[in-house]
Amino acid sequence: MTPLTPAPRRVGFSRKLSRWDIKVSPYLYISPFFLSFAVFGFFPIIFNIWVALHEWDRRLGQGEFVGLDNFAWVLNQPAFWTSLQNTFSIFVLALVPQLILSLLIAAILDQNLRTKTFWRMSILIPFVVMPVASAMIFSQVFGQFGLVTPLLHDLGWFTDVDSPFFHNRFLSHVAIATMIVFRWTGYNALIFLAAMQAVPRDLYEAATIDGAGRARQFFSVTIPSIRPTMIFVILTMTIGGLQVFDEARVFDGSGSGGTGQGGSDDQWLTTVLYLFNLGFGDWQDRMGQAAAVAWLFALVIIVFTLLNFFLTRAIADSGSRPTRASRAAAKKLVAQVRAEANAPTTHAERPTLTEGSQR
Amino acid sequence: MRFTRKTGAFVALIATTALVTSGCSAGGGEDGGDSPDALTIATWVDIPETLLEQFTEETGIAVEINSFADGASAQTVLRNGLGSNGAGLSDVHLVELDWWTEMMAVPEDWVTLPAVEDRWVDWKVSQGSVGDEIKGYGMDIGPLAIAYDSTLMQAAGLPADPAGFTEFIGGEDATWESFLDAGRQFTGVSDAAWIDSTSTAFQAAINQLPSAFEDPDSGDAMPLADNTDIEDLFTLFGQAAEDGVSAGVGIGHADWDAGFQARRWATVITPAWATGIIAENAAGLEGWQIAEIFPDGGGNWGGSFFAVPATGDNTEAATELADFLTSPDAAVEMFLLNGQFPSQLDAMADPTVSETPNEFFGDQPTGGIYAALAESAGDKAAGGYRGVNFAGIQTLVMDGIRRIETGNEDTSAAWKSTVSEFDALGLTD
Numbered sequence: 001m002t003p004l005t006p007a008p009r010r011v012g013f014s015r016k017l018s019r020w021d022i023k024v025s026p027y028l029y030i031s032p033f034f035l036s037f038a039v040f041g042f043f044p045i046i047f048n049i050w051v052a053l054h055e056w057d058r059r060l061g062q063g064e065f066v067g068l069d070n071f072a073w074v075l076n077q078p079a080f081w082t083s084l085q086n087t088f089s090i091f092v093l094a095l096v097p098q099l100i101l102s103l104l105i106a107a108i109l110d111q112n113l114r115t116k117t118f119w120r121m122s123i124l125i126p127f128v129v130m131p132v133a134s135a136m137i138f139s140q141v142f143g144q145f146g147l148v149t150p151l152l153h154d155l156g157w158f159t160d161v162d163s164p165f166f167h168n169r170f171l172s173h174v175a176i177a178t179m180i181v182f183r184w185t186g187y188n189a190l191i192f193l194a195a196m197q198a199v200p201r202d203l204y205e206a207a208t209i210d211g212a213g214r215a216r217q218f219f220s221v222t223i224p225s226i227r228p229t230m231i232f233v234i235l236t237m238t239i240g241g242l243q244v245f246d247e248a249r250v251f252d253g254s255g256s257g258g259t260g261q262g263g264s265d266d267q268w269l270t271t272v273l274y275l276f277n278l279g280f281g282d283w284q285d286r287m288g289q290a291a292a293v294a295w296l297f298a299l300v301i302i303v304f305t306l307l308n309f310f311l312t313r314a315i316a317d318s319g320s321r322p323t324r325a326s327r328a329a330a331k332k333l334v335a336q337v338r339a340e341a342n343a344p345t346t347h348a349e350r351p352t353l354t355e356g357s358q359r
Numbered sequence: 360m361r362f363t364r365k366t367g368a369f370v371a372l373i374a375t376t377a378l379v380t381s382g383c384s385a386g387g388g389e390d391g392g393d394s395p396d397a398l399t400i401a402t403w404v405d406i407p408e409t410l411l412e413q414f415t416e417e418t419g420i421a422v423e424i425n426s427f428a429d430g431a432s433a434q435t436v437l438r439n440g441l442g443s444n445g446a447g448l449s450d451v452h453l454v455e456l457d458w459w460t461e462m463m464a465v466p467e468d469w470v471t472l473p474a475v476e477d478r479w480v481d482w483k484v485s486q487g488s489v490g491d492e493i494k495g496y497g498m499d500i501g502p503l504a505i506a507y508d509s510t511l512m513q514a515a516g517l518p519a520d521p522a523g524f525t526e527f528i529g530g531e532d533a534t535w536e537s538f539l540d541a542g543r544q545f546t547g548v549s550d551a552a553w554i555d556s557t558s559t560a561f562q563a564a565i566n567q568l569p570s571a572f573e574d575p576d577s578g579d580a581m582p583l584a585d586n587t588d589i590e591d592l593f594t595l596f597g598q599a600a601e602d603g604v605s606a607g608v609g610i611g612h613a614d615w616d617a618g619f620q621a622r623r624w625a626t627v628i629t630p631a632w633a634t635g636i637i638a639e640n641a642a643g644l645e646g647w648q649i650a651e652i653f654p655d656g657g658g659n660w661g662g663s664f665f666a667v668p669a670t671g672d673n674t675e676a677a678t679e680l681a682d683f684l685t686s687p688d689a690a691v692e693m694f695l696l697n698g699q700f701p702s703q704l705d706a707m708a709d710p711t712v713s714e715t716p717n718e719f720f721g722d723q724p725t726g727g728i729y730a731a732l733a734e735s736a737g738d739k740a741a742g743g744y745r746g747v748n749f750a751g752i753q754t755l756v757m758d759g760i761r762r763i764e765t766g767n768e769d770t771s772a773a774w775k776s777t778v779s780e781f782d783a784l785g786l787t788d
Binding site for chain 1: 435438439441442461464465468606607608612613614617618621623747748750751753754757758759760761762764765766767768779780783784785
């Protein structure tokens with residue numbers, strides 16, 4: 001190479017710089033997320049393993065290396081297994097009504113309503129309320145002098161115990177599940193609504209011409225069309241639902257002298273609450289065990305979510321999804337019809353139809 | 360164009376760097392020495408405004424209160440702060456006796472406070488010390504008493520005046536047994552429960568033991584299965600719970616304040632600091648009184664200290680504030696505001712404390728009653744030994760009593776399950 005004169009060198013360098021710029025700056029722009037994720041997300045996950053493998057005191061920090069002792073200790077605690085059962089019980093009790101309710105609400109909002117935006121926003125209000133605030137209100141509702149308990153007493157049920165929701169295991173799960181349903185139904189309904197809006201309106205027109213009523217249309221058109229969204233919602237619900245904490249923690253009025261830690265019999269001790277009690281509760285030196293719970297529980301969630309995913313997909317597949325052969329046949333048919341009608345695309349027709357149906 | 364793009368990259372870089380470093384750049388500042396503009400206090404009890412104004416006037420330092428809903432939430436913040444080298448801590452912290460040991464696990468976390476001669480009862484000073492270093496200035500103590508609803512007693516046709524009530528629960532020689540038997544008698548003729556929660560009474564009884572769960576010499580937990588003191592108490596309170604003397608609603612529970620308003624129970628175990636809390640929750644009700652004796656001779660429950668975290672920027676001024684807040688005069692003010700019974704000798708002797716009638720408790724001079732109760736408790740007034748595992752084991756055992764209270768288990772089954780839960784923890788291996 002010949003020695004470079006100052007001028008071209010500057011050009012060369014700035015070109016180089018601008019090449020770097022193009023290559024590097026996009027990464028810099030997105031780096032805040034990744035850096036903060038690395039600091040607040042990824043590092044704690046990895047560090048957690050380290051904690052789980054050691055004796056760990058809340059104040060003194062790291063103690064001796066104990067290998068898998070913490071995991072063994074946790075697996076030997078009856079409370080851990082109770083907490084898993086409770087978590088799943090609350091999850092199931094919350095998931096089913098949540099799904100049904102949010103689908104129904106979404107279906108109603110999908111109709112031609114007056115003041116659409118008002119209704120759409122109002123169903124989201126429970127989600128905006130602080131979880132702790134709503135949990136405190138609900139613990140009053142289910143308390144001895146709340147709305148529900150006197151009703152039960154009037155019906156002659158659970159009269160011997162003052163507020164069965166704080167004592168009876170199943171009822172406490174129902175109460176906590178109610179709080180979760182209250183909080184998340186509107187949120188999920190909005191996601192379903194978004195999916196429903198994308199369902200081609202001509203399908204409904206066709207169904208109406210075929211003589212299908214509103215209910216039939218809902219089950220045969222709406223539900224099959226939003227399957228991918230349902231899978232998404234169910235999966236996020238699974239992950240979120242298994243992590244129940246706030247509601248259970250605040251349920252009977254926090255930890256000040258009350259139980260506040262999942263009930264005297266661990267009636268509503270969820271796994272995350274158990275983790276919290278171990279790491280931040282009455283014991284000084286249980287951080288390692290809490291970390292072990294975190295890992296065990298993460299494993300459970302992963303397994304369960306995968307299971308749920310395959311299950312949901314299998315159900316979705318076995319439903320009305322056509323087989324490969326019938327799909328091929330259908331494709332042929334469509335192509336035939338298209339050719340005959342000489343229509344450019346179906347997409348071009350849709351907007352007019354949609355407009356027509358919305359009028 | 361090229362310039363803007365470069366600037367953009369530069370800005371992104373700066374933003375990123377700022378984001379990363381901002382997490383670590385907090386702190387610093389001067390240490391001790393210079394007098395600061397303001398100090399912060401973390402507390403869950405109200406501190407009289409006049410007191411704070413007086414401090415500001417004298418020193419020129421403003422005082423800000425970081426107020427917590429209850430001791431438990433103040434405790435959580437303190438725990439996390441100590442665990443992260445003082446992040447988020449206030450300059451002065453109120454610490455309750457129940458979790459004092461836990462906070463003092465590392466004495467170096469706390470400033471050693473200069474001795475103040477003849478201010479407190481001796482045992483309060485030794486409670487607030489680690490070894491021979493004073494780590495906390497005593498605010499109040501918690502002499503135990505029983506508050507009762509004389510309206511309910513009257514309605515049940517039982518003695519309602521303090522002297523008659525005292526006789527009803529066993530007089531001078533009252534024991535937990537006679538107290539609970541009185542409860543059985545009461546629930547026989549009334550729809551209300553005798554006590555808000557058996558577990559609260561049980562906890563008071565535990566506080567009367569010299570060493571409840573741990574060996575004072577080694578600090579290790581004692582095997583619960585062999586702990587006959589606890590088992591006897593457990594059986595005593597468990598059987599009372601089976602007999603339905605309790606409403607099963609403890610302080611802090613969602614139903615507790617509503618239970619007062621509905622007159623669901625006749626008695627509440629009331630350490631001095633709880634008088635203010637009861638007056639608040641039972642606001643508008645008439646007839647609540649304080650009994651003049653306590654089963655098994657009385658004792659102490661809780662009481663708090665002001666302590667100064669060593670990581671603070673202004674430890675010197677903070678120490679001054681802690682000293683100011685625990686002066687006998689301040690203690691009298693605190694008593695008048697919240698009903699906390701002073702741990703300061705001069706304040707205890709102050710007629711304002713012993714003679715001021717308490718409006719909520721039928722104009723009884725509650726300060727005088729608590730003083731007499733504290734005196735008659737003798738050695739028990741100091742409370743028993745508490746090691747680092749005290750709180751954890753106590754929660755476990757109280758949960759056992761609650762299971763009986765709720766009808767989920769009978770007494771012997773509840774004791775068995777409590778022991779096996781304790782064993783599963785592996786504390787005594």
